[in-house]
Amino acid sequence: DAKTTQPPSMDCAEGRAANLPCNHSTISGNEYVYWYRQIHSQGPQYIIHGLKNNETNEMASLIITEDRKSSTLILPHATLRDTAVYYCIVRNGSGNTGKLIFGQGTTLQVKP
Amino acid sequence: DAGITQSPRHKVTETGTPVTLRCHQTENHRYMYWYRQDPGHGLRLIHYSYGVKDTDKGEVSDGYSVSRSKTEDFLLTLESATSSQTSVYFCAISYTGSYEQYFGPGTRLTVT
Numbered sequence: 001d002a003k004t005t006q007p008p009s010m011d012c013a014e015g016r017a018a019n020l021p022c023n024h025s026t027i028s029g030n031e032y033v034y035w036y037r038q039i040h041s042q043g044p045q046y047i048i049h050g051l052k053n054n055e056t057n058e059m060a061s062l063i064i065t066e067d068r069k070s071s072t073l074i075l076p077h078a079t080l081r082d083t084a085v086y087y088c089i090v091r092n093g094s095g096n097t098g099k100l101i102f103g104q105g106t107t108l109q110v111k112p
Numbered sequence: 113d114a115g116i117t118q119s120p121r122h123k124v125t126e127t128g129t130p131v132t133l134r135c136h137q138t139e140n141h142r143y144m145y146w147y148r149q150d151p152g153h154g155l156r157l158i159h160y161s162y163g164v165k166d167t168d169k170g171e172v173s174d175g176y177s178v179s180r181s182k183t184e185d186f187l188l189t190l191e192s193a194t195s196s197q198t199s200v201y202f203c204a205i206s207y208t209g210s211y212e213q214y215f216g217p218g219t220r221l222t223v224t
Contacts, residue, residue, distance in 0.1 A: 043204075043216050043217055043218050044204075044213075044215045046213065046214060098145070098213065100155075100213060101157075104154055
């Protein structure tokens with residue numbers, strides 16, 4: 001699975017959009033980009049995933065560049081409850097094991 | 113939220129004693145995983161299961177064994193607990209190996 005690089009921390013004002021970047025320059029054609037987050041002391045929570053098209057669900061939007069070497073997770077109207085560590089993970093979409101490899105993630109602090 | 117429970121939620125035990133952690137799901141998902149989370153290391157996969165009686169090792173499996181005798185339960189056993197196994201343990205489930213994973217609330221284990 002490709003390696004990902006994320007900034008260690010970011011701040012965002014409450015009510016504003018939070019844009020979390022992720023670099024995955026070695027991603028291969030059959031690898032998906034997944035995003036999870038972990039709120040303090042809780043288990044990780046799945047947010048969204050995509051292959052090459054932009055994706056949106058009730059939690060967030062995922063923008064993947066055309067060359068697929070980077071992506072951005074967008075929380076459109078961040079709230080204090082979105083304060084968490086956000087993990088960008090690249091994994092083989094046809095992987096038969098489902099193993100996730102977590103990096104250090106980005107700690108997002110949403111401020112009032 | 114996915115129907116995943118972990119028991120116990122907290123446990124303190126002494127070095128050398130056996131410990132079993134239980135993960136129970138009500139989703140009938142095929143895949144189940146055990147992770148540990150430590151400061152500075154993030155989440156690391158210990159073992160996973162892709163069906164009843166079908167298990168395999170993750171990246172940090174030494175000192176741990178698992179069993180899955182029925183779809184809904186995945187047990188993690190520390191045969192002889194050591195202080196290095198003090199950690200927070202998370203269970204996760206997935207419909208298939210290529211689907212997103214849903215995590216349980218975690219078990220905080222302290223080995224004294």
